[in-house]
Amino acid sequence: MAMIDNLPALRDVIATHDLSAKKSLGQNFLLDLNLTAKIARQAGTLDECDVLEIGPGPGGLTRGLLAEGARRVLAIEKDARCLPALAEIKELYGDRFDVINADALELNPLEHLTPPIRVVANLPYNVGTELLVRWLSPDTWPPYWQSLTLMFQKEVAERIVAQPGSKKYGRLAILAQWRTQAQIVMALPPEAFTPPPKIHSAVVHLQRRETPLFPANPKILNRIVAAGFNQRRKMLRASLKGTAPDIEDRLVEAGLKPTDRAEQVSIEGFCKLAQVLEKK
Template identity: 70%
Template sequence: MSIDNLPPLKHVIDTHGLAAKKSLGQNFLLDLNLTAKIARLSGRNEDHDVLEIGPGPGGLTRGLLSEGARRVLAIEKDERCLSALAEISDAYPDRLTVISGDALDINPLDHLTSPIRVAANLPYNIGTELLVRWLTPTEWPPFWDSLTLMFQREVAQRITAEPGSKAYGRLAILSQWRTDAKIVMNLPPEAFSPPPKVSSAVVHLTALPEPRFPADAAMLQHVTATAFNQRRKMLRSSLKSLSPDIEDHLHAAGIKPTERAEQISVEGFCALARSLKNT
């Protein structure tokens, strides 16, 4: 079934020779009904610009545009996809801008008008790095109102995990510190071409007006990365490289030095980051 007057995605892929490249982390979602549903999960976008990373043959791009997004900025590294995306641009005049390049190297704010949302089936090989960048700008609120992102299901569970669980770690803390994060959709491998070896999930993150607890973003990221790099160790051991007085900082944050990283709440890590930042 089609959501517009453009060809089915399988036809687009065949016509433009767009076999997915593993080196680019590509797995294309071909069901346009699913891409339209993901677009709707991102919110009503008639008054928003939407940033999309890795549009590939344009399934989600078409979903966003057909569902009424004011404008879509699509950043695509694979030059093979540009001709297919140009056809979408022609079908939705003045509403789609395509930039060829690496999303890690491009500042999208040069091409977007607020308010802005992000919606993307992120390439597996850069998805986590992009998310961390979006969650840890020096100033908050960020440029985006919400993120609607597809990940491997394991990554989605890490974003929404609670303290004490095996999935709980740096991603959960950074996400839940500044956003409301929830899994809004699950997709099986067979929904994609080629089918990945794992299931996928869509996570919706809504930016909070203020972080839940005060902390310096860079310090919080450093503390959590260090703590969970040796998550089986007690914090007094895993964090000793951060300060010769680490036990004093842990006590100041209300944390027992014998506890392990997965036992500490977002509030606890923020308190520890504040203590270390003030030394």
């Protein structure tokens, strides 16, 4: 494995600092620096961007981002055990790297970043989906970030890019694809990680759309999508009956069949229904 900087190999870093991965923190460390650099490249040109990284662990992806020319990397790490290893990266890269010991769910990173901003992370499995939903659901759009390049369990990644008619198509696919262009750009087997997880992983790149794919009130859209997929085996006229007393008429007005199920409805279809409900 070629080295991408003058720092020790990640296995040595982990051994030196006794960084056994904690299941409670959703940790699985990626040790191949060639792979971490490849993930960094999936985010696009970084030399004019600040990069937000969540859960750097011993710093494998961090080193990949910096080696690929990121203007600056801000890492948010909850596990204080990792801070000495990350301090060694700070010593090499100086002002181009900073780390904050905090819970990413409780910190506003924008206070510490300068646009343009990209988010790149091997997300801890236990908070990955929640962070993604937060990034896709800000109060105003477009958001502070230009793109998200994130590693998930493969099953989650497939849900993000799923198409109508698929069993994996649901709220996550609609939320992601309505506001971003999302694609799976890498797949990684369990043996790429230490310790190896029981599942495969995948990297998803989400490029923000400056305006959503179709016009819709986000609160109304979220409400009807949630209702539809909370009872996904029911017909729309049943699963959405709580959203309007005359929901069958509204479905027809939006060009939808009341007898269809949520997984058969395109993003455009849900957006048209949201427009109809807002009018009424």
